[in-house]
Amino acid sequence: NWHNGEVPTERSADLFQRARRVSPGGVNSPVRAFKAVGGTPRFMTSGEGAWLTDVDGNRYVDFVGSWGPMLLGHAHPQVIAAVQEAVARGTSFGTPAEPEVALAEEIVERTSVESVRLVTSGTEATMSAIRLARGVTGRDRVVKFAGCYHGHVDPLLAEAGSGVVTLGIPGTPGVPAHVTADTIVLPYNDVDAVQAAFAEFGGQIACIITEAAPGNMGLVPPAPGFNAALARIASEHGALFISDEVMTGFRAARAGHWELDGQREGWAPDLVTFGKVMGGGFPSAAFGGRRDLMEYLAPAGPVYQAGTLAGNPVATTAGVTTLRLATPELYTDLLATSLRVRELVGEALVGAGVPHVIQAAGTMFSVMWGVTDPVTDFAGAQRQDTAAFAAFFSSMLDQGVYLPPSAFETWFVSAAHDDAALTTLSEALPAAARAAARA
Ligand code: PMP
Helix, strand or coil: CCCCCCCCCCCHHHHHHHHHHHHHCCCCHHHHHHHCCCCCCCEEEEEEEEEEEEEECCCECCHHHHHHHCCCCCCHHHHHHHHHHHHHHHCCCCCCCHHHHHHHHHHHHHHHCEEEEEEEHHHHHHHHHHHHHHHHCCCCEEEEECCCCCCCHHHHHHHHHCCCCCCCCCCCCCCHHHCCCCCECCCCHHHHHHHHHHHHHHHHHEEEECCCCCCHHHHHHHHCHHHHHHHCCCCCCCCCEEECCCCCCCCCCCCHHHHHHHHHCCCCEEEEEEEEHCCCCCCCCCEECHHHHCCCCCCCCCEEECCCCCHHHHHHHHHHHHHHHHHHHHHHHHHHHHHHHHHHHHHHHHCCCCEEEEEEECEEEEEEEEECCCCCCCHCCCCCCCHHHHHHHHHHHHCCCCCCCCCCCCCCCCCCCCHHHHHHHHHHHHHCCCCCCCH
């Protein structure tokens, strides 16, 4: 589908025009609109393994994986078969059912959590985890880090200002100032800032929430010991430590990012949020943690939380089938694929003289464009050369490689990224790297 730069996009363009008439910006989630990179968003019709096909018949090697969920690749035959069987039995009962128990058991077996509540999106998971932390502690303030995204939860859209401790200001119109007044936004990887915030507000802080390894400002790994320090400081002050593993869970490693730090170092978060991979491509997410904390949730306890489609039998069947197929060997292979992709991308960028740093956490990684030193926080991530990225992205897209359409997103590989997929990648890289160098 690479004809001297002429890739057919008429049908996608037509659909985008139709979509804009009936939907804001023509999309149902903002980044899909290609605003940061320009060009026509591609309307996909099917996915198979590492590949996506759009309405104009173009095929792409996919490094987005639906923003993380598609660990096994698209339309994995065993997941599809399990889902088809589940659908045939009925799509929602509004009662307890076996697949949701199996999924909860699978999550409990693999991670630090003892008890888990299923919800339908990562946003809902973090929103509910914070409510639970506030309910358990009887405190209101929440510590979050600049550049971490936890879904579009009102108090978590607060952005950082300057200074050691910034009382949150709304990150978007529509969030009342009083809603973010209890949000303390700190620079990522800065233990001193956390200490200072607790010195001033310790008795009022319900929780610290952080991405286990931030993947929403590009990939910015936690400095060694950072997550452990957060767990310790929270515990010293009677606050809870919430690790957001919506993106990293069952993705960075088999047990989530926790496998790479907490499990080795002998500590566990009080609460953890999950999403993406555990839904197998369906709307499904979860939050969990220590049993004594989770027992505060209704109907066991007083903190209310509920959902009509929570634990949906089709979604939980997809999730549990996906997790059962995600064996230790699969993660070993996934890491090898991820390392190979990083190597190919790095070689091409070096070859074209494009300054960059590739940053990783387990199998997840991203390219930081136009920087020469590792990026450790949001301020650093914002210094990226987004023009270089946009040029690279467009060239890759025209050559059949679908990347996250923003320099602030993580790349995802799947177990289906085979030699054919990596060949397409490596053939596309030199021209894209040259385009980035010229930008
Ligand atoms: N937390 C993290 C770390 C995420 O990456 C995301 C989504 N990218 C969310 C929460 C929100 O999840 P959802 O989009 O399912 O609401």
